[in-house]
């Protein structure tokens with residue numbers, strides 16, 4: 001596949017080169033196009049310090065020692081993308097996670113309370129598995145999980161109808 005410039009709308013609008021997943025290397029910023037083949041079973045909402053945005057420890061305290069009345073709720077969502085050349089774990093934070101899950105953080109909290117983490121992920125699998133995405137971001141090595149991950153800066157859902165029309169136009 002030839003790398004092509006892909007322009008995406010977003011906060012930091014910039015051009016990413018589209019690469020095959022097998023060609024991704026640590027530190028590279030790129031776009032990949034693939035299907036969601038797996039969701040990570042973990043709670044997408046976690047508590048953070050309102051002052052420094054750090055994740056809280058087990059006692060719900062800020063690691064930097066800030067005091068606060070109520071923590072902020074932050075979102076992170078992981079899924080595995082497959083483009084035929086390989087797979088990569090993609091990480092979506094904040095608004096990207098909310099827009100991929102299609103729920104605001106508050107609703108995720110309610111749903112996880114109602115269904116549990118496993119139940120919630122199962123519910124979302126129905127919507128998300130097989131969905132084709134164009135994800136742009138930075139390839140990093142997660143030392144904690146010892147995996148290579150794509151941290152999404154931006155993503156688009158590929159509309160299968162538009163894609164099909166493009167292919168018809170080419171022939």
Ligand SMILES: [Zn+2]
Pocket residue numbers: 049050051052053054062063064065066
């Ligand atoms: Zn803090």
